[in-house]
Amino acid sequence: MKIKWLVCFFVVVLLLQACGNKDYKPRDLVSETDVCKVCNMSIVHEEYAGQIALSNGDYEMFDDLGCLIEYMKNLNKKDIGKTFIKDEGRENWINVETASFVYDKDIWTPMSYGVIAFESKDVAQQYIVNEGKGKLLSYADLDTFEWGVHH
Amino acid sequence: MKCLWTILCFSNLLWFIFAMPAKADILTLQEQIDATPSGGVLVLKDGIYTGQFSITKPITLKGSKHTELKSNAKESLLKIENTQNVSLENILISDAHIGIVMKNTSNVSLHDVKLQNVWSGVQIYNSKDVVVNGLTITGIDGHYSKKGNGLAIFNSHNLTISNNNFTNVQDGFYIEKVQAITLADNTVKNSRYGIHFMYTDNALAKSNEFNQNVTGIMLMMTENTQIENNNVKEQNGLNGAGFILFEAKNIDILYNHFQANRTALSTQKLTTSTVGHNTFQMNQTAVELIRSNKENIVYANDFVGNIVNIRSDGTDSSIKQNYYDDYAGIDIDDNGIGERPYVALQSFGQWMVRQPAYQYFIESPGVVLLNEMDRQTNLLETEQLVDEEPMMHSSHKATIESNILVWEVVVGLIVLVFGLWLWRREVAI
Numbered sequence: 411m412k413i414k415w416l417v418c419f420f421v422v423v424l425l426l427q428a429c430g431n432k433d434y435k436p437r438d439l440v441s442e443t444d445v446c447k448v449c450n451m452s453i454v455h456e457e458y459a460g461q462i463a464l465s466n467g468d469y470e471m472f473d474d475l476g477c478l479i480e481y482m483k484n485l486n487k488k489d490i491g492k493t494f495i496k497d498e499g500r501e502n503w504i505n506v507e508t509a510s511f512v513y514d515k516d517i518w519t520p521m522s523y524g525v526i527a528f529e530s531k532d533v534a535q536q537y538i539v540n541e542g543k544g545k546l547l548s549y550a551d552l553d554t555f556e557w558g559v560h561h
Numbered sequence: 562m563k564c565l566w567t568i569l570c571f572s573n574l575l576w577f578i579f580a581m582p583a584k585a586d587i588l589t590l591q592e593q594i595d596a597t598p599s600g601g602v603l604v605l606k607d608g609i610y611t612g613q614f615s616i617t618k619p620i621t622l623k624g625s626k627h628t629e630l631k632s633n634a635k636e637s638l639l640k641i642e643n644t645q646n647v648s649l650e651n652i653l654i655s656d657a658h659i660g661i662v663m664k665n666t667s668n669v670s671l672h673d674v675k676l677q678n679v680w681s682g683v684q685i686y687n688s689k690d691v692v693v694n695g696l697t698i699t700g701i702d703g704h705y706s707k708k709g710n711g712l713a714i715f716n717s718h719n720l721t722i723s724n725n726n727f728t729n730v731q732d733g734f735y736i737e738k739v740q741a742i743t744l745a746d747n748t749v750k751n752s753r754y755g756i757h758f759m760y761t762d763n764a765l766a767k768s769n770e771f772n773q774n775v776t777g778i779m780l781m782m783t784e785n786t787q788i789e790n791n792n793v794k795e796q797n798g799l800n801g802a803g804f805i806l807f808e809a810k811n812i813d814i815l816y817n818h819f820q821a822n823r824t825a826l827s828t829q830k831l832t833t834s835t836v837g838h839n840t841f842q843m844n845q846t847a848v849e850l851i852r853s854n855k856e857n858i859v860y861a862n863d864f865v866g867n868i869v870n871i872r873s874d875g876t877d878s879s880i881k882q883n884y885y886d887d888y889a890g891i892d893i894d895d896n897g898i899g900e901r902p903y904v905a906l907q908s909f910g911q912w913m914v915r916q917p918a919y920q921y922f923i924e925s926p927g928v929v930l931l932n933e934m935d936r937q938t939n940l941l942e943t944e945q946l947v948d949e950e951p952m953m954h955s956s957h958k959a960t961i962e963s964n965i966l967v968w969e970v971v972v973g974l975i976v977l978v979f980g981l982w983l984w985r986r987e988v989a990i
Contacts, residue, residue, distance in 0.1 A: 441706035445800050449807055450829070452753055452775055452800065454706035454731060521781075522737065522759060558782075 434463035434492035436503040439471065448477035451520060456496065458519045458526070460506065463491040476523035476557040478506070483553075495527040498537065502529075510534040511547040513555070523557050590614055590630070594622070600646070614639045619646035629653045637662040637684070641669060649674055659709065660698075663688055671696055681709025682730065691720045700729035705753040705775070710735040714742070722747065732757040733774070736764070744769060754779040758786065766791060771803070777822075778804045785811045796822040803844070806831050814839060823920075824849050825867075828857070837861050838956070845920065846872060846910070854878045863955045868923050871946055872910035880905065884952040889936075892953045903951035904939035907932060 444453045447470040453459050460478035462470045465488060472478040475495055482493065493506035510531040517524040525547065528534035538544040547555065588596065590610040597603040599618045607627040613634050616622070630652060632638040638657035641647050645667040653675045654660045660676040661683045663669060670692040676682045682698035685691060691714075698711045711727035711734060714720060718740040725747045727733040733749030736742060737759040748770045749755035755771035757779045758764060764786040770793075771777030777793040780786065786809070793803040801823035806812055812834040819825035825844040826836065829852045836859040841847035843866040848859060850873040857878040864870040864885045871880060882898070890899035909928050913919045922928050 441704060443799055449781065450800075450802075450805055450827070451779070451781075452706075454753065456706075 432465070432491060436461055436463065436494040437469050444471045446471065446473040446477050448472060448481050449474075449521060455520050457498075458496060460493065460495040461503075462493050465489055465491045474519050474521040474523055475506075475511070475525050475527060475552075476519075476521050479552050479555075480557065497529050498526040500529075504529045507549050509549065511549075511552065512537055512544040513547055514541075514544040516543060525552075525555070594620065605652070613637070616641045616647055617644050619644060621648040621650070622652065623650045624652035627653075629655060630657075631655055632657045634658065640664070641666055645669070648672070653677070654679065659684060662686075663691070666691070670694070679709075681713065682711045682727070683713070684710075685712070685714045685717055685720075687715070688717045689719050691717065693720070693722045694724050696725040696727075698725075698727045698730060700727075700731075700752075702729065705731045710757075711749070711752070713737075714739050718742075721745075727752065732779075733771075735759075736761050739764070743767075748772070749774060749777075757781075758783045761786065765789070768792075770794075771796065773797075775800060776802045776805050779807075780804065780809055780812065781807045783809050783812070787813045787815070788817065789813070789815045791817045793817060793822060793825070794820045797845070798823065802827050805829075806834070809834065813837075818842070819844055819847070827851070828854055830854070831857055833857070835860070839863070841865065841867055841870070843867065845869070845923070846913070849873070850878050859883065861952075861956065865955065869907055869910040869913070871905040872907065872913065873946055874911065880946060880948045882950045882952055883948055884955045885948070886955075888951050888953075890951065890953075897953050899951040899953055901940075903948040905946040905948065906939055907935050909935075 439453055439456050439459055441454060445451060446453060451473045453471060453473045455473065458474055460472040460475055462478065462482065464470065470481060472481065478493065478495065482490065494503040495506050495509060497504045504527060509527045509529065511525050511527050512534050513525045515524050517526055519525065528537060534546055538546065589612065591612065591614050593603055594614060594616055597620050599620065602621040602623060604623045605625060605628045607625045609629045609631055611631045613632055613636065630638055635658050637659040638654055639661045641661065641663045643665045647666065647669045650672045655677045657679050659681045660679045664686045666688045668690045669688065673695040675697045677699045678701060679698065680701060683696065693712065696712065700708050708731045710732045711730040712722065713735040714737070716738045720739065720742045722734065722743065723745045728750045730752045732754040733752050734744060734756040736757065739761045740763055742761065742764045744756060744766045746768045750772045751774065753775045755769065755774050755777045756766055759781050761783045762785055764783065766778060767789040769791045771791065773795050775796065775798055777796055778788060788804065796803055803819045803822040803825040804814065806828045808830045810832045812831065814826065814836045815838050817839045819839065820842045822844045824846045825841050825848065827849040832855045834857045836848065836857070838861050840863045846869040847864050847867040848871045852874065859871070859878060859880040860882050862883045864883060866886060870885055885903050888899055888903045890901045892898065893900055909931050
């Protein structure tokens with residue numbers, strides 16, 4: 411009888427796991443081998459890097475937020491697990507969809523798109539105040555943002 | 562005794578007058594620069610000058626045989642700012658984070674400047690009419706992601722960069738938003754990219770040598786550029802490539818020699834460009850045309866000993882009058898052009914475009930069989946990667962340099978004759 415209950419318990423646990431959302435985590439960059447999926451550049455400026463954890467378990471790496479957004483536009487939403495970008499001035503990865511962004515033509519990024527990411531709107535606004543330049547952008551703004559050099 | 566003391570005192574006095582360094586000699590380098598009038602020439606004596614220095618007026622700085630500038634600072638060693646007509650010659654810079662930074666300058670030249678053990682060599686911002694010749698840069702040890710660029714140029718125009726030699730840097734030449742630049746006779750080894758063009762217009766890269774970098778030339782969002790007569794060898798790492806052209810327009814790739822690269826030439830989103838008269842020799846993939854290349858032409862190239870000659874993911878580019886060493890057609894009318902088209906289509910090559918990891922299966926039995934099947938079915942292909950006029954012979958003429966020395970031949974003959982004479986004499990006896 412005990413064994414029956416035990417089997418039932420494991421079956422329930424497995425079913426619950428299957429129903430739950432996948433927990434997508436960013437993977438570490440490997441400078442020796444990682445290249446941007448869009449532009450082919452080696453990712454050497456890790457502070458601007460981005461990545462997409464695909465729902466099939468694969469990862470695609472990008473050297474610049476602009477490349478990541480371009481790649482996302484050609485993907486089905488169901489294929490995207492989670493998207494990550496490096497937090498400006500810090501080492502950690504943040505969720506692209508909940509991040510805030512600052513654009514300025516004088517901000518250098520590997521593809522010169524001039525957009526950097528921050529964990530929150532407050533931090534982004536503080537950056538604009540400190541630097542005396544920049545325009546605040548939301549994730550929704552990135553969809554219509556004109557990617558390209560603006561100098 | 563008195564006389565001896567007098568002589569001793571007198572000689573000491575003479576030493577104080579003539580042998581003690583003059584006041585100018587004990588000035589710091591910055592003080593010497595400041596003391597040099599505009600348009601003047603400052604010749605630096607042999608010695609090591611430590612610190613950070615700045616030039617803000619038109620002068621010529623010349624080093625002697627052993628003039629060395631050093632800095633422990635985390636910034637640039639020498640700044641040239643807001644000035645014109647500055648020349649630097651024959652100077653060694655070592656152990657600096659950044660060797661030289663130039664901002665808002667015009668008519669500046671660097672000749673025979675050597676930088677060693679530097680994170681980054683020279684950075685040029687917002688400048689025009691700059692000449693850099695004979696620059697040698699040896700970067701720090703370690704992976705290229707931890708280094709700066711050899712020579713980085715931003716927002717500048719009209720530059721001539723020639724006869725420079727860089728090793729162990731991130732990008733040999735990083736060129737961003739530059740107009741009218743010539744890069745000739747330079748060598749870049751063991752770095753990430755030899756030349757990295759970004760948003761550049763009207764550039765010429767000729768007779769350069771790229772060896773064992775990740776990529777010889779990385780050209781991005783650039784227009785109206787000629788890349789000629791470069792020697793591109795052994796960019797054969799995991800992501801190695803001779804040239805990568807990305808979102809570029811009006812680019813001419815002519816008379817270059819690509820040898821033993823993983824991919825010799827990769828083009829993506831390339832338009833109205835020409836790939837002609839190049840030699841692709843022993844590369845894993847010679848030419849890769851991907852992502853909607855438009856109105857490009859690949860003509861009169863030699864494809865010799867490559868595993869995959871041309872591959873594409875569906876392209877508008879045309880290929881014609883190239884020589885392919887695996888072409889099996891015949892030339893009945895003897896006009897140098899094969900009678901039946903060459904089809905470069907390879908199923909496996911196409912798959913490799915989509916999945917680069919497949920490269921590890923090249924020449925496996927299954928792939929060899931697939932290629933043979935392709936050869937048979939390709940006879941029916943009329944649209945993709947078809948060269949209607951394949952050349953029967955390579956345009957490349959093999960030349961063997963004669964290195965026979967006359968005196969060696971004469972001496973050899975004399976020894977031979979003498980040996981024969983000696984032998985005959987022995988026989989006669």
